[in-house]
Amino acid sequence: MKVYLDNNATTPVAPEVMDEMAGAMKIFGNPSSLHQFGVRARHIVEEARSRLAAALGCSEEEIIFTSGGTESDNLAIRGALKNTEKRHIITSAVEHHAVHNTFNELGKQGYELSRIGVDSNGVLVAGELERALREDTALVSVMLANNETGAVQPVREIVPLIRETSPGAVIHTDAVQAFGKLDFNVKDLGVDLLSVSAHKINGPKGAGALYIRKGVKVKHLVSGGHHERNIRPGTENVAGIAGLGKAAELAVPLKAGVIEKMKSLKQRLIEGVREKVDNIRVNGDPENTLCNTVNISFNNVEGESVIMMLDMEGIAVSTGSACTSGSLEPSHVLKAMGVDPVAAQGSIRFSMGKYTTEEEIEYLLEQLPPVILRLRKMSPLEG
Amino acid sequence: MKVYLDNNATTPVAPEVMDEMAGAMKIFGNPSSLHQFGVRARHIVEEARSRLAAALGCSEEEIIFTSGGTESDNLAIRGALKNTEKRHIITSAVEHHAVHNTFNELGKQGYELSRIGVDSNGVLVAGELERALREDTALVSVMLANNETGAVQPVREIVPLIRETSPGAVIHTDAVQAFGKLDFNVKDLGVDLLSVSAHKINGPKGAGALYIRKGVKVKHLVSGGHHERNIRPGTENVAGIAGLGKAAELAVPLKAGVIEKMKSLKQRLIEGVREKVDNIRVNGDPENTLCNTVNISFNNVEGESVIMMLDMEGIAVSTGSACTSGSLEPSHVLKAMGVDPVAAQGSIRFSMGKYTTEEEIEYLLEQLPPVILRLRKMSPLEG
Amino acid sequence: MEEYSSKVMEHFRDPRNVGTIENPDGVGHVGNPVCGDIMELYIKVNEKEIIEDARFKTFGCGAAIATSSMVTEIIKGKSVKEAEKVSNQTVAEALGGLPKVKMHCSVLAEEALRKAIEDYRKRKNT
Amino acid sequence: MEEYSSKVMEHFRDPRNVGTIENPDGVGHVGNPVCGDIMELYIKVNEKEIIEDARFKTFGCGAAIATSSMVTEIIKGKSVKEAEKVSNQTVAEALGGLPKVKMHCSVLAEEALRKAIEDYRKRKNT
Ligand SMILES: Cc1ncc(COP(=O)(O)O)c(C=O)c1O
């Protein structure tokens, strides 16, 4: 049996999306060309734009297509800062590396950073943010939901705080993990910039978008032709964009009750592990994490070996984020939550997707306890 | 009849490439993940890397995947400059906007630019380059073949000149148009950095690569995870990369005699137009332009109206580069060649592809003369 | 680029009133070939100040040709006074709109019309 | 990340000599759980200075477990002197190589072995 529980790393491409992309690949014109081949390709891009706009609750002109979540995050933050002289920027301590490392680099370039802490559940401490806000704050970037723990951040709540104290600040949120798993729309959130990535919503890898609220200015990071209103030059990834549009349409939250289904699987997963494995800690408050994400520390074992043993049984899970797999540093997210560093070494993320079944969770619950037992028997940390 | 003669704007995706991508899309894991889903996706990326390396004549570690030619050009130029204090940079007057506009921006940021002119055939004047080279030149970027005229630049010849006078300079070439239409390999060329794009070689749009010669340093433009040796973070566009790899394999020059075939079609095209339409000028020396590209100025008519009328007959051609379609500025390339500005307004690029047939060229030669005649009858510039 | 309306395409495909008028009563000549657009508008005006005939020659893009064609259609049969009220907006609207980057073509058509009427007045008064 | 060799996978799947030795002649304890790796190596040495038994307990990644297993296999039956010559390179090679980012695991195994032998010598001399 194959059980894929690593949907926060990436998701299977939906068959509908594959069909859409196969169709788009045949319409091969360059969307910038004047002739009919070009016009047909342009239609594909614009149809995808309107699907994504509908899913996010914004207008078409507010969508810029990119090569993925990482580029969207960088374009948002670096591109917005190109339009201001202000040098104070704020983020949370639990951002994805695309935001986290961008802030690190900006810090080295002379920007003044405030990094807001989180509580033991991984949720931003709003009071700390309030104290950090200044009149000359240029930008605030706080993710909508965390990739490692699924913790949902109070973005909607902090927007008015920011607007009050730092009326000139641009507000960005990385919604790469929230999109399709949390019911939101950009107008309600009130943010200026919002990043999404296709491959987290059963779309293709290498396609993403940035919502840019009308009136907010973002300058391109790379130069070239006039594509995407000169904010993102380069011939458009037409098939990828078509896939993103279709995936967004399919993902509109609550559609087909996927979220409800995942919630009940999540509850079963947590209960099952609690029942069958002792000496664990569930990281994050299950009531305030994404419907699909469970992060558990298994004391006295190391995460990679758990992944490998489960992999031998056909089960795919992960430690932190996929892009640090094979890295030696423990997760900055769990560290910020105050998780004991040794326990953090044994933390596993189970992330479900829209194709996850009850059967698969039961299979996991069968296979997991002996794996932990075996590794604990090998562990010098066990009594 | 549909005749696509705009292959320098973009090419039809080869059926073999579509199959490759459809297969890759099913292997949906994240290449950074440790489990078997991830390992299989990693294999796809690495197989594509070795195909591309074979086609370019370099080793796998010298290939970095990007989202296209524009990003490759920007990454090459901006990324290399991040590793030097030197501020003098050189380029040609006929680069694609991805390079041209990058240099413009660097100029605004305080870099000292030398822009080397071309002769009436659009070929770089090597003597002018020689005079511009300095000991403190940081970077030289000269394309391998031009997108508008197909003019092949003497890159191989200028590399030793540059090495002699400016031993510290990084040498970049934009090979987006040359790849697959010109027989070259990166070792012979001797350059440090070389850009390619999948959609110009019957691959997908939104995938490209940068060759980085071993030992040459390029710093990432966006921050994120450790993908692509931290030079290009972001989850890999696995399907697009697979498509690029397959397209590169199929494109290896001279394979299947495609270049020879195109050369003879090109000759027929030029002869046919010369025979049937008077008052024209072939831009560029046909002996030193890409096998697939013909650029002709039709005096006293304006290019867009030619495109539109041919489009009504099912024929796709273009004026300059696709990314400036709809722009009002005349081509900087033709201007640099000293083409009369009015004649430049009536310049049409015919660019063939590997699927172009003799029949299609004959159809063009039937349809084109009456279109030019009709527009000239409308033109106040005709006597 | 935005697309052309079907009306623009219709006038581009089959432009009305192409050509010149022998012994015209007014000629408007505008534009610059370096910028990619030249329009010449010829009018024939009868003694009742009605524009009896209008013709054009244009070097330019699809929109330039379509606006030239449309402006001749609009003014034919109109009095000079009425024709003077025709603005670039009128032409663009009659064409079902123009892409933003092509609005300057309708401005050119308006200018050509003004110049032709000016020329007509000058000739009349001499 | 590069992939593990099949030998690494074999030793990870089925590690040899897991456990402790009662009354060992030497114990090596290395690593730090915060960095994600701890190894404990136990040896039993007979009067001919031959390592009769070797066992390990490891907290760590796949490579850490496989190198622990491999090092015990390598030294079993060897004299202490011979065992001293076993380097991290030896272990890595015996495993068919290790991904670059995992080479430190073989270093850890070497260190655990050195410490165990040191400990054995110390005990003997007291
Ligand atoms: C929260 C978050 N932000 C950004 C990214 C980066 O997106 P991408 O992989 O499309 O570059 C990811 C996923 O990798 C993510 O989980």
Ligand SMILES: Cc1ncc(COP(=O)(O)O)c(C=O)c1O
């Ligand atoms: C010479 C040249 N360089 C760069 C590019 C940009 O490549 P891409 O369209 O993949 O961004 C193109 C094509 O558009 C080109 O012709």
